[in-house]
Amino acid sequence: MSGSLWLKPPKEGDTLPAIPRPRREDAPKDTHAPKGPDTESAPDPGPTPDPGPAPDPLDELAERLDGFVAAAVHPDEVAALLESDGMTDDHIRLTYGRADSFALAEDLYARVERRHPAPQAPPAGPRFGGLANCLLRGLVFALPGLAYVLAAPLLAGEHGRYGLPGGTVPLLAGAVTGWVWNQALSHRAYTWLGLGDRPAAARALLTGAPPGALAGTGVALAVAAPGEIPAAVFAAGQALYLAAATVLLVLGRERALLGALVPLAGAVPAFRWDLPDPLRTGLLLASLTATTVLAVLVLRPGLRRSAAGRGGPPRAASLPYGLFGLGSGLLVLHAGVGTTPVSGAGAVVALTLSMGPAEWLLHRFRGESLARLRTLTTAREFRRAATGTLVLCLGSYLTVLTVLALVVTLLWPGAPRPALPHLLALLLVGTALWLGLLLQAFGAVLGAATVCLLAAAAQTALPAAGPAATGGAAAVLAVLTCVLLVRPTAHR
Structure with a gap:
């Protein structure tokens, strides 16, 4: 698995419109200014007509923001626009009373009738085109697992540690180091x-990928017996x-990576027949x-020298993703590792x-x-719709995961029938992972990282508490998701 397995490319959000300001009228001339000797006195214009009541500044503001306020689904969206334009509370009290x-946003929201724009037409092309690309990424995530099948006879050690087969500790230590480093690197790229700066993204990968490879190698060598x-x-x-x-996946070269993994298909005969060691080594190196x-x-x-010429995003922002x-x-x-080697x-x-x-x-x-x-006109309707969509998507993912687990078990040589407790434990892990990925996609990565780290630490300290720790993590992530992502402002 590559470091970008848990990361989704960020999307550029819509920018809030600027509040148009009425032009200030020219200041009236000072009628009391001193007149020079050559200045002629102006004729008396007579009595000034009554201009009538002054216009309500709130009506003028509502008219200028009519389009944005009409499309808002909650007053908080209007308040965010007002604050982004620099309106302070003192200015609001003096100008609008x-x-x-927030009080001004509620009044504007109440004055303007809801007029939501029609949904945009779906793009031309097959509806499930995006699904094909995602399935391709899932395939290139899983194919490297065949490398372990090819290398198994070459890695067999005499004595293992912590109840694991020989050679497992350096492999796991190197893999975890790579996941952490490449996840943070993927976020930065x-x-x-x-x-919109692809050369700068390539420069970031060029600078960060080699140290990541060295870090994984160094950790594996340090813990090897x-x-x-x-x-x-x-x-x-x-x-x-x-x-x-990681480089290929971040830059959108999934098909090229799939072609590079074709030699690993030689591991399929290794499930039933013993392959010569030179052939195994050659396929891995190829x-x-x-x-x-x-x-x-x-x-x-x-x-290019011009790549990444700007300061760029702060590196500390990528730490939560790692x-x-x-x-x-x-x-x-x-x-x-919590079950038998084959089922695990x-x-x-x-x-x-x-x-x-x-x-x-x-x-x-x-x-x-x-x-x-x-399309919806109230925040309450949106919360209901978003909750239903969340349940449907999560249920669909767990269904897919269940089918995949059953298929893999049936096709894996010598694999036992899946036990219900093992399947439930797998679904709990899947729930925690999917909800964590969803929170990460909406920027709430720190909370997702904290929950997953606590669950992993609990399982490491007390392996018997594995299902309870994973279930607790899934429950906490579900609560965070429902609190954060059912609000309309989270999707703006």
Whole structure:
């Protein structure tokens, strides 16, 4: 799995319109100014007609903001516009006679009739075109698992630690390090892409991917026991692959990555027949070399001197995304090692394959929420619609995950029948992952990372509490999602 497995590319939001200001009329001339000797006195214009009552400034403001206020589904949207324009509470009290921006927004919302624009027509093309791309990403997430099948005889150690097979510790340590680093790196590169600067994104990947590969290699070598050197060498190749695959996935080269993974299909006969060690090694090196070369080729725009010339987003902003990668990665690992080796591997494969449909369902939730935002007239109606969409998308993902788990179990040689407790534990992990990804997509990544890290720490300290910790994490993430994402302002 690459570091961008848990990350969705950010979208550029709509900017709030600026409040048009009426032009100030020219100041009246001072009739009491001293007159020079050559100045002739103006004739008396006579009595000034009564101009009548002064216009209500609130009516003028409502007229100027009519289009935006009519499309708003809650007064808070209007208050956000007023505050973004720089209206202070003192100015609002003096000019409009209201206590603050929220009171003024409520009056404007009540004065203007709701007129929501019609939903935009769906783009031309097949309806499930996005689903095909997401399924492709899910496939390239899962195919690297065949590398472990090919390398299994080469990595077999005499003695394992912590109840795990020999060589497992350096492999897991290197993989987790790569997930954390590449998740944070992906966020930074996606931020550049969101700013429309692809060369700067390539430059960020070019600068960050090699240190990530070195970090994964160094951690694997540091924790390897004397008899686990082959596993540490494989972990070094794994770290290099994670860095290269992150580059290709962030820059949208999924099909190229799929082609580079084709040699790993040689692992399919290894399920039933013993392959020669040189053939296993050759297939692994061929796939790793192809992935690395492709990543180097697509990073050529990052070599330009003008790339990333601006300051760019702060690096600290990417830290919560790395922490979420750590927490979610540990939850997946616990799902794999908490059962028998065969069923555990099947659970990891099912979770990895499900990331493709999960990504598509995230897009569907976003699209359906925006459509409801344009058609519904009250915040209460939107909350009901958003909650229903959330339940439908989450239920669809869990259904897909269940089907994948059953299919993988049936196709995996020697795999036992799935037990109900193991299936329920897998669904709890899937729930926590999908809700965490959803919160991350809407910017609430710190809360999702904290919950996942606490659940992973509880499972590490007390393995018997695994289902309870994962279930608690899923429940907390569900509450956070319902509180944050059913508000109309979260989708603006």
